[in-house]
Amino acid sequence: MLGPTAHIDTFSRDNLPKQSEYPDFLLNEYNYPDFLNASEELTDVMVGKGFGDHTALIGNGRRRTYKELTDWTNKLANALVENYGVKPGNRVLIRSANNPAMVACWLAATKVGAVVVNTMPMLRSGELDKIIDKAKISHALCDSRLLKELNTSFKKSKYLKYLIPFDGTANHSSELDEVALEKSVKFESVKTGKDDVALLGFTSGTTGEPKATMHFHRDLMIIADGYAKEVLQVNDKDVFVGSPPLAFTFGLGGLAIFPLRYGATATLLEDATPPNMIDIIQKYKATVCFTAPTAYNVMLLAMDEGVDLSSLRAAISAGETLPAPVYKKWLKKTGKPMLDGIGATELLHIFISNRFDDHKKSCTGKPIKGYEAKIVDENMNELAIGEVGMLAVRGPTGCRYLSDNRQSDYVVDGWNITGDSFRMDSEGYFYFAARNDDMIISSGYNIAGPEVESALMSHDAVFECAVIGCPDKDRGSIVQAYIVLNNNYKGDDLLKKILQDHVKKNIAPFKYPRSIIFIETLPKTKTGKIQRFKLRKNN
Numbered sequence: 443m444l445g446p447t448a449h450i451d452t453f454s455r456d457n458l459p460k461q462s463e464y465p466d467f468l469l470n471e472y473n474y475p476d477f478l479n480a481s482e483e484l485t486d487v488m489v490g491k492g493f494g495d496h497t498a499l500i501g502n503g504r505r506r507t508y509k510e511l512t513d514w515t516n517k518l519a520n521a522l523v524e525n526y527g528v529k530p531g532n533r534v535l536i537r538s539a540n541n542p543a544m545v546a547c548w549l550a551a552t553k554v555g556a557v558v559v560n561t562m563p564m565l566r567s568g569e570l571d572k573i574i575d576k577a578k579i580s581h582a583l584c585d586s587r588l589l590k591e592l593n594t595s596f597k598k599s600k601y602l603k604y605l606i607p608f609d610g611t612a613n614h615s616s617e618l619d620e621v622a623l624e625k626s627v628k629f630e631s632v633k634t635g636k637d638d639v640a641l642l643g644f645t646s647g648t649t650g651e652p653k654a655t656m657h658f659h660r661d662l663m664i665i666a667d668g669y670a671k672e673v674l675q676v677n678d679k680d681v682f683v684g685s686p687p688l689a690f691t692f693g694l695g696g697l698a699i700f701p702l703r704y705g706a707t708a709t710l711l712e713d714a715t716p717p718n719m720i721d722i723i724q725k726y727k728a729t730v731c732f733t734a735p736t737a738y739n740v741m742l743l744a745m746d747e748g749v750d751l752s753s754l755r756a757a758i759s760a761g762e763t764l765p766a767p768v769y770k771k772w773l774k775k776t777g778k779p780m781l782d783g784i785g786a787t788e789l790l791h792i793f794i795s796n797r798f799d800d801h802k803k804s805c806t807g808k809p810i811k812g813y814e815a816k817i818v819d820e821n822m823n824e825l826a827i828g829e830v831g832m833l834a835v836r837g838p839t840g841c842r843y844l845s846d847n848r849q850s851d852y853v854v855d856g857w858n859i860t861g862d863s864f865r866m867d868s869e870g871y872f873y874f875a876a877r878n879d880d881m882i883i884s885s886g887y888n889i890a891g892p893e894v895e896s897a898l899m900s901h902d903a904v905f906e907c908a909v910i911g912c913p914d915k916d917r918g919s920i921v922q923a924y925i926v927l928n929n930n931y932k933g934d935d936l937l938k939k940i941l942q943d944h945v946k947k948n949i950a951p952f953k954y955p956r957s958i959i960f961i962e963t964l965p966k967t968k969t970g971k972i973q974r975f976k977l978r979k980n981n
Contacts (some may be wrong), residue, residue: 464838538588645788680704739908805872903927908977
């Protein structure tokens with residue numbers, strides 16, 4: 443049963459899945475009062491605990507303390523209610539890159555009881571249209587530098603009533619900033635229920651109609667009180683940096699919720715390239731980093747050239763499988779493990795992870811406090827130790843799609859089926875094989891691309907690589923590897939043979955790449971995730 447609600451606009455609660463389609467929620471480890479506003483917990487409550495003078499956010503050339511952030515969000519909240527008529531339960535879209543103003547807008551909208559939809563700057567009007575229509579969004583807050591695409595959507599939308607520009611730089615010189623300027627720094631946060639929807643996270647990489655995952659106020663606290671506390675052991679001296687967009691639940695957790703929950707500092711980069719992150723780590727002595735293995739590869743090269751990144755105590759690998767060679771190089775270079783883990787938008791954040799004192803190469807780790815995981819076949823039968831099958835998870839967070847019949851595909855018998863192939867060993871450690879739909883089937887053999895990539899990466903010639911299945915009339919598919927070489931190596935037929943033999947020596951010979959293509963750079967998203975679909979298009 444759901445607890446009390448503060449929502450006047452009941453759209454979100456009305457469009458939750460049927461109770462019979464819910465995953466099992468295991469909440470014994472997490473207890474919150476019936477009324478809980480996540481934004482208030484991360485701002486006003488933190489000031490009340492004595493963190494007012496601590497630096498909360500760094501970005502666009504400015505530092506902002508917890509007191510300044512709280513005052514800022516309260517002014518914005520007053521503006522949203524008094525000037526734009528935002529009601530508890532209204533859906534509010536935010537369009538911005540990673541900057542303090544985006545965090546302030548998210549906190550302000552959450553504070554007034556709105557249901558926030560954070561979106562990336564890369565989205566075009568056609569993609570925004572689908573989100574606006576799906577969530578029936580009434581208000582949009584947009585960095586004034588990014589208005590063009592959203593304005594196109596605004597002009598034709600039957601739902602979007604307000605398009606409100608804000609200044610994503612540090613100048614406070616756009617409409618929302620000017621309206622908020624004269625507002626009080628006092629605002630009484632809406633007493634939302636812990637089971638009120640606070641956030642809609644649209645899944646990335648979808649085709650057709652997007653899926654919106656629904657997350658409660660309590661969920662935003664759970665990921666901080668679970669993973670961030672148990673695994674990362676966040677404290678108020680920590681300085682966070684990373685590349686995931688705040689529009690992704692992974693980025694919102696790692697670069698906003700986690701630091702703000704513990705009085706720590708978040709550094710925000712609009713262009714989080716590896717060189718820019720390296721600069722920030724050095725400048726602010728960052729201690730916790732969230733980024734992709736490809737970026738850590740660049741950091742390793744920088745350290746070889748004398749760059750000091752010793753302030754980092756936690757390097758969290760995300761977005762891509764962590765190749766064993768990168769893990770081993772990082773451990774050797776820094777003496778600290780790189781923490782691999784797996785999360786999902788549907789479950790909000792990471793639910794299986796390695797720990798500082800419990801980690802292995804090529805291993806994703808064990809479930810976070812409150813979560814359970816198992817390996818099953820397509821009939822939900824649990825598989826034997828060591829067998830590769832579908833990962834099934836349940837815990838304090840779980841999948842709730844907004845009005846979507848795909849809910850029954852993701853949640854089966856109370857378990858979240860994440861779409862990943864894993865195996866579990868006798869000690870309860872989980873090992874990633876591939877995305878369920880990314881397994882390469884060649885001559886009847888199931889081959890996990892990440893395993894081949896890891897074998898290739900262990901050769902000195904290989905800087906980075908991506909493995910895909912290439913259609914083949916005799917075998918169905920063959921393993922095809924796209925490889926970026928380190929300097930001083932020549933991509934010729936001799937090296938292809940050397941690399942193929944190297945793979946055969948390290949893993950089962952049938953898994954070796956029958957096709958090798960040397961390439962200058964791999965196609966990647968702005969966050970460093972390799973875009974394998976672009977490589978597949980070449981076939």
